[in-house]
Amino acid sequence: MSRKKIGRPENPLGNTRFSGRAYLYLLPAFLVLAVFVLYPIVMTLRMGFYESYVYLTDVGSGFGLSSFRYVLRDPAFQLAIRNTLIIVLVGVPITIALALGAALFINSLTRGRGVFQTIYFIPYVTSTIAIGLAFRWLFHSDYGYVNYVLSFFGVAPQKWLTDPNLTVVSVTIFTIWNGLAFKIVLFLAGLQKIDPQYYQAARIDGTPPRRVFFRITMPLLSSTFWMVVIVSVIHAFKTYNEVYSMYDGKSAGPGNSAITIVYYIYDMFFNRSQVHYASAAAIIFLLIVLALTALQKWISKRFVHYV
Amino acid sequence: MQRRIGQSIKLILLILGAFLMMFPFIWMLATSLKTLPEATAIPPIMFPETPQFGNYLEALQVAPFGLYLRNSILVAGIATLLTLALTVLAAYAFTIYEFRGKTVMFFLCLATMMIPSELLIIQNFITISKLHWVNTFQGIIIPTLASGFYIYMMREYFMQIPSVLYKAAKVDGCGDFRYLMRIMLPMNKNAIATIGILTFISQWNSFIWPLMVAKDDSHRVMAIGLLHFRDAVSSQVNLQMAGATIVILPMLIFYLVFRKQIIEGVSRGGIKG
Amino acid sequence: MELRLKNLVKDFTGTRAVDTGELTILDGKLTGLLGPSGCGKSTLLYLISGLQKPTSGRIYFGDRDVTDLPPEKREIGLVFQNYALYPHMTVAQNIAFPLVNRKVKKAEIRERTAKMASLVQIEELLNRKPNQLSGGQQQRVAIARALVKRPEILLLDEPLSNLDARLRLEMREEIRRIQTETGVTTVFVTHDQEEAMSITDEIILMKKGVVQQQCGPQQMYLDPVNQFVASFLGSPPIDYFRFPLRDGRLWITEGYSLPMDVRHEGGILTGIRPEAWGRGDALQVQIQTVEHRGKDTLITFGLAGTRARALLDITDTVRPGETIGVTLRPQFLYLFDAESGVRIRQEEEQ
Structure with a gap:
C-alpha cells in the first residue's frame, strides 16, 4: 500500500491496485499486435524508403524517396488512384442513396420488415469470390444477362469485362451490389433509434411527408449518416476483393484497366516481387486512410448535433 | 388513398430491389443445374430443362470441397475462439487493473483501428516465411487474432458492469480470473456473441491472406479452393456455378439460422467497416 | 467477535x-x-x-x-x-x-x-x-x-x-x-x-x-x-438560543429563569429540544405557525429574538396567533460552548 501514489484517480472498479498480473492477461493479444501489426507498420515504412529491397535476405540499398517517386509516376498507380476515386466518388454516393432509400422503405413497412432485411443482407455474409464468379458471367458480352436485359432497351451489347473503358464500371456496379447490405443494416439501426414520438407529433401537426423526411428524419439520422459515409469511403478505398474475383488474380482486366490501389500493392508484391514499390504504395495508401479518419473525427465533431 | 398508393409503390420498389439482390444467387443456382449448351446459350436461358444434379458430383470430383469446408470451419472456428480469448483477456486487464504503461497500451489498441489490414500483408508474409509458417494453419490464423477494435469494444461492455459486483465478489472470496469466468463472461454474453459472429463471418469470407499463405488443397479454405476449381474447369460455367453454390451454401444456412443475431451483431459492431 | x-x-x-x-x-x-x-x-x-x-x-x-x-x-x-x-x-x-x-x-x-x-x-x-x-x-x-x-x-x-x-x-x-x-x-x-x-x-x-x-x-x-451530536439527532431538530447566564440562573426571558450551576468563561449556546416544552404558566408565547404531524402538533413562536419549536399533544387544539402558556422540562435543555460546540455540564453532573 505504500507504493500507491496518493492522488492517482481510482479506476472505475475502485480497484486501484497496481498488479503485474495485468501483463499476463495482456500478453497474448499484445504479442500478436506487436508482431503482426506494429512490426509490419514499422518495417513497411522502412522498406518504402529503399530503392531496392530483397525480403528474403532483408537487404536494402539506397535510402531515399525514389520508390515513392517511382510509384507516383507509375501509370498503373495513377490508373489505380483514378479507378479507386471513381469507385469512391461515383459508387459510394449511389450505394448510400440506394441503401438509405431501401432502409427508409423497409422501416416504413408494418409487415414483412424482417423478410426484406434478411434478403437485402445476404450479400454481406456470402463469399465475394463466389459471387464474383457469377458476376463475371452475368457481365459476359455474349451470354451474360446484363447485355440481354439491355438489349430490350435498344442498347448494343457491351464488352463489360474486356473493354478497358468499361471494366471499372463493371467493378463499381459489383461494389455497389456488394456494399448495399451493410449500409442498409446501419441505416435501419439508426432509424430504429429515432423516437416514434417525433413522428406522432409531426402527424398531429399535419406535417407533409417530404418535410418530415428533411426536418425530422435526416437531422436525427445525421450521426448515422456521416458514420456510414465515412465507413463506406474508407471501405471503398480498400476495394480489392471485387477486382480479384471478377478477374483471375494475374491481372486486373485487360491492361490492368480495373486496377485499384490495394490491388496495385498486392500485384507489386506478389506478381512482380517489388517489395519496396509495394511498400511505398502501401504508405501512400495509409496516409490516405489516416487523412480520411481524421476527416471523420472532424466531421463528427463539427456537423453532428443530434445523437 | 394517396397513402395506400405510396405504400404500394414502396412495396413494388422493395420487391424489385430484393429481386435484384437475389438474382445473382438464383442465376447461380439455376446455371449450376444446366447443361453446358444451356448455360452458354444465346440469348441466355434462365432455367434448365432437366436439372443436371450430376454437375455437383462432377464438381466434387474435380476439387475436394469437403476438405475445403473442413478447412474453412477449422480456420474460422479456431480463429474466432482465439480472437475471443485474446480480446476478453486484454479487455479485462484494461478494465480491472492499474499498471504501468496502461495509457500507452490502450492508445496503441485504438491506433491499430486506423491501420488497414491490407497494409500489413507484405511484412506479415515475410514474417511467416521466416517462421516457416507458409502453407500452415497457424500461418493463416495467428496473424489475424488481435484486434484493437474488439479489445476497445469489449472493454466498453466490461466497464458497464457495476464495480460493486467486483467488490461483492472479492468479499465472497472470488479471485480475479474466476470473476472473469463466472461473472464478467456470463453477464456479457451478447457482446461476446456479437464479436464472435463478426469475427467468424469475416474469417470465413477473408481471402487475400489465406490465398497468400495456403499453397495446397489441405490448407485451402473454401473461397481459395473455389479459385483453383475455377481455373481447373476453365470455361465450364455450369460447373463453376455448382462450385460457387457449394461454397456459398454453408454460410447461407448459418446466416438463415442465426439471421437475427447476425444482423443485430453487425449493426451493433457497425463502426468497423 | x-x-x-x-x-x-x-x-x-x-x-x-x-x-x-x-x-x-x-x-x-x-x-x-x-x-x-x-x-x-x-x-x-x-x-x-x-x-x-x-x-x-x-x-x-x-x-x-x-x-x-x-x-x-x-x-x-x-x-x-x-x-x-x-x-x-x-x-x-x-x-x-x-x-x-x-x-x-x-x-x-x-x-x-x-x-x-x-x-x-x-x-x-x-x-x-x-x-x-x-x-x-x-x-x-x-x-x-x-x-x-x-x-x-x-x-x-x-x-x-x-x-x-x-x-x-x-x-x-x-x-x-x-x-x-x-x-x-x-x-x-x-x-x-x-x-x-x-x-x-x-x-x-x-x-x-x-x-x-x-x-x-x-x-x-x-x-x-x-452541539453536532445534539443537532444530528432528533426530529424536529433542536433549537439554539443565546440566553444570558446570571447569578447561577439561565434567563429564558426577563421574567422566567431556571437554576443552572455552571461555571464557564465565554459565550454559551442553549439547546432546547421541541419536546422540552409543555403547556404550563411559566411563559406566555404567541403562536406563529401550527403543523399537525399526526401523532403530535408542532408549533412555532418567537423567543429571544429567534424562533422556537415546540411539540404539543395532538389533542391540544391551538391556532396561529393565539397566545398560550408554556413551560420547560429542564432535562431536554443543554448548554454548549458557543465557540467549540462542546457540551457544558452543570456542576453536580460532573
Missing part, C-alpha cells in the same frame, strides 16, 4: 477521510455507524471489510490482526447499498456463490443455502433471478449471501436507502430480527438517525472522519457530548 480499531487513518488526495482513534465495536451487538453523507462512515466500513487499505493504523477481529488480510480472508459478510446481486445467477446460486468459491461440498452448499433462505424467509424464491424480485426481497438475498459463509462480522452499507418508506420499516425490523437470531456482530452504516435510533444497540456518530460519540441510542439522544 469484538472488533477493535487502533488509530485507523485513511487519506484521500490530501484530505483525511477517516481517523478513528481507539474504537471498539461490541461483540454480538448491532452497531450503527451514523453521520451525514461524506463523513467517512462508508469508507470506515470498507476499511473494515478490506476492500480499501488504511493509510495507517491496525484492525483487530478479536485478537486477530486482519489489517493486511484481503477481504476474502477476513471472514466478513458485506451487504451493499444496491445489493450487488449477480444478475445472471438465480437466488440460490447467488447465496451459494461464496461457498462455491471456497470449494465447499455440494451437499453442504445445498443445506446451508436452504438454511439461509429460511432464515431470511425467501425459500419460495430460490429459482428466481434478481430482476424478478422486489427491492426488499433482493435485500434479503443479499443478507443471506453475506451470512452463508458464517462470517465473524456482518457489514451493511446503507442497506435501506433504496427502499420505499414502508419497506424500509419492514426491513429494518427484519435486520434486527436476523441479527438477534444469529448473534453475529453487525455494523450498519446509515445517514438516517431514526433508522439508527430504532434498531441498534450502540451508535457511533461520525463527523468528517472523526468519531463524535459512541454509546447506546437513547443515551446519545439524551446526553449528547457536543
